[in-house]
Amino acid sequence: MNVVGMIVEYNPFHNGHLWHLNEAKRISGAQFAIGIMSGNFLQRGEPAIADKWSRAAMAVQAGADLIIELPTVFSVRSAQYFAAGGIQLLSRLGVVSHVCFGTETPDLSLLASVANCLNKQGVIDRMRQQMKTGQTYAASLAAALSTESGVASSLIQTPNNLLAIEYLRAITAYAPQLKPLPIQRLGANYHDNQVTSTIASATAVRTALLENSMLSPSSMVWKSLPPVCASQINNLVSIGRVPVALQAFSNMILAKIRTMSLDELAALPEVTEGLHNRISDAALKATTVQELLFYSKSKRYTLTRLQRIIIYALLGITKDKLTQFDQLGPLYARVLAFNRNGRKLLKEISQQATVPVITKTAQFLTSKQRQHSNLPPLQAMLAYDIVTTDIYVLGSPNYQWRSGGQDYQASPHYIPD
Template identity: 35%
Template sequence: MKTVGVIVEYNPLHNGHVYHLEQSRQITGADAVVAVMSGPFLQRGEPALLSKWARAEMALAAGIDLVLELPVAYSAQAAEWFAYGAVYTLDRIGVVDSLCFGSESGDIRWLTGLAKSLADESSGFQSLLNSHMSSGISYPAAYSRAIQEWLGESAHSPGQLTAPNNTLGLHYLIALQRLQSKITPYTVARHKSGFHDTSFSDRRIASATALRQKLIGDGDPAALRPYVPESTFSILQRELELGRAPIDWNRFMQPLLHTVVSQTEQQLEQIYEFSEGLEYRLKHTLRQFPAGHALTQGGAGSPSAFESWLDLLKTKRYTRTKLQRMLVRLLLGHRKNELSREALIAGPDYARVLAFSSKGRELLKRMRTESRLEPIVKLPRNRSLFLEMDIRAASVYALGYDVPTREDLLQDHYRPPIQSAAAGR
């Protein structure tokens, strides 16, 4: 059974994602699809709109055969580590033949050439990258400039790396090179809507960013219906009715503030992603809120408390995405010594199963003998640090529900993977 891997967030799953799945099957000739999907917290340092279980259910309904969770150690990271963790998982489970990712360019040749040049990047390249990052520009822009300076005239189309999907795609290819993977990469051009596009210019395709903003702003999924599969729409409605969506940063202001005020600067400095005195700035900005300003919500027609806080925190050095990733680690209590470069390079030793179809069940059977990672269908008694992080992250995420229950907080302990008997896709 030929199997293609995809790396996704599905926040939420929409018609553009369905197009990508259809194209992935077509250009790779795959019989089955494995998705590595971010859990509760995402690559840009945001809580997911819906739980990982709801999004895995959307993926299964859209035709994914096996959904595996990308550990939170990798999911809320810059492109390099996000890509490495996802590709590592696809490579080590031993049943994936190809990887197909979306990109703005739709051309894998120049990306592959760059990946081969950068797979063994030196400390000199890293210094260039860090220098540009410290100037306050975005990671894609900094990476593009560092490539141009490092490779000079041999750098092909470096400007295209300011496009987020091209940047991720390059890092997927670099990870394949570093892991000496036998997986064959393909790319599909992003269709109609850009990654950050907030408009609804097409009748059926809109970006996840636009859909999230609409849902969080209105609280009504009706406007999303033309842009998502009916199964996604149904799951959205259910989660809204149950008070489990939409989840955003404002739901976590109370625990974030508790951590900031209850820990010293020295304790905060030990949190992963904290650097260059950010722990002092974090405490200082609380004094900058106007007198009487609510710290856990925003007034009607005014920015939310979280947005107000982020505006105070942002500088050229500390971009929004950098700050959000830092706040994820603060919220989850992740320490620098837990997420060292050595620990991340070693990769996860498990593959957490969130959902599977009948074809996915066949892949799981193959994984028993071919996978170098332990397929986790039921939580084992003895668990690695990264798996413990995933479990704790799911519990923290559930605190964002309107009325979290014991079952919500402990869901990862007892909930089995979502199953579908659908076959013949």
């Protein structure tokens, strides 16, 4: 079985994703395509604009065969852990032969050489020295690579190149049987916030949705999405499920941080060197989440890192818990959407996978069991996915969609051909 895997967010699914999906199938020669997709909160420390089941259904309607959720404890992490979680889960399915990812620099040999450099002690030591001067992780890493290995610093300072390098590191460490397939990103820049062509960045599409909500079929934004996805987004907007934005969680985040002790703040992942004091002080001055981030920011702490930290606080994720999960890797494959080919894949995965396939949450963790604090690792990991949804729905524009327990009510979407 020839199966290509992709690690994705689809926030939301647009024409650039469609091109990547079709190219992944073409260059791998794969009959089937699996997406490991982030759930309701994402790697940059923000909520997805649409819920995980809707985004997964859009991807399958556009041509993916099977979408499986990347557990929250990996999906909201920095590039290294996000990539490690995704690659390990693809490997544990037992059917994936290739991994395809978009990058600004599709030179596999160059990316692989950089990935190997990151394991050299000289690069690691130099990077730590750079970080002590107040530089960000990415800037420190770029400087260390340039100094120790002669790698151009610009190579690692784009989000997709950085992720590509981390995918290659994870493949070497956890899944050497997977064949990596980097492909050149098409069209818009990752950070572009304007839709100017039929290939737009997800950032630009989200910006347009937050500003206008409903999409006009004559607009460039509509044309930047597969028609079935654009239509589905408008349906979600019309019933008040979309768009979900970080600002909708301002009061929840401020309340959470204002009631946390300094020790509790210090126990959050990615909090180092007194940052907990800075965040605590900022939470008292801030009246919105945007102000909280503004008062907390410095040249050492990027906006993305701070956003992840406040999401850790919101979801109750601690350093100790993540240490355990990082040692174990993803412990299940939770199905979000599939088509007829996906059904064939699931049959094969059920025979080959080294982790259980979850289609009904209650079979692995009941709502009553979730109330206990000392859960086995699989159930503890799954509990974070459930609480993440319970919090995420509180950001829905229409209060009618804010009831909890949706992970127990929703079934994977089957999209017939």
